[in-house]
Amino acid sequence: MEMRWTRRAWLQGISASIVAVASRDIYAHGGIGAVNPPLRIPDTWVVDEGGQRRLLRDVLCGSVSAVQTMFTGCSSVCPLQGALFSAVQQGIPRLGSQYPLRLISLSIDPLADSPGALRAWLKRFDAGPARHAVRPRIGDVEEIRGGPRRPSAVPRPG
Template structure:
């Protein structure tokens, strides 16, 4: 057995791992606090009665303008809110949708399935930034991104949350997934950062409605 001094590089790795763990615990604590204080971490589960969001114009990753409910209509949609400058939870959200995208061919539905990433920082979430963000996660044709006008961002976030609590800033935005049926009705809200299989199960169920 080696009883000599612990190599310096091993000690550094241990310190780094401990710092990473402490940062993770701190982040988890802040999210837990936010869930009690802010609307974007509000109720989860089946939305009853279903909700239609007020319409708004959005610009997608190609620079084209769409009405929100036109984007949602005729598709079963899993929607997430992101911003392209986010380096904390948004990469996790991108990885989550990437995992869902891999499973989409196994979903047999009456309506097309799509993924929609909504940018909530219109000053930075330009079409080119949205395009680069999608390419980072190898998004296919069934996964699009779009950004509303600045004046519509909080209105959309509030409607998604289903709560009257204050929103907080975009840095603490929700990592919930919102699922819509083919009539553009919000039918389900996930917990924060749900499993890909859970999202697929909901899309599969809504696709048969």
């Protein structure tokens, strides 16, 4: 018997995978599966869609969170990810999870993605109460994505 994947079954499978690999602890990783070794979320300030300045750790704390990196001016992969998060959002109530679930769109373009642009992004994808968007400060994008932290000042000669 040949199994045929419908779009809905595929999205539900992806949705379940996203939620299944999300950790209750505050860790991040770039692959699929267990976080090994665990990487701490940096203590980085972000601004949310409402213009509130918050620590990224506080945005993620207290729930199982799935995070997508995006930017509102993107016209290729980001809208597909936004639509995928919409499908995940619709499936959250059916999961009956004992932990709160949250979907976070994390902008990698802090110069262009104002709180208004983040609100428009969420509205474009019919975001519900479990879905939020944030943007970091310009110098913190690479650190959040797991890259090296750049020095904030020129080092003094020895």
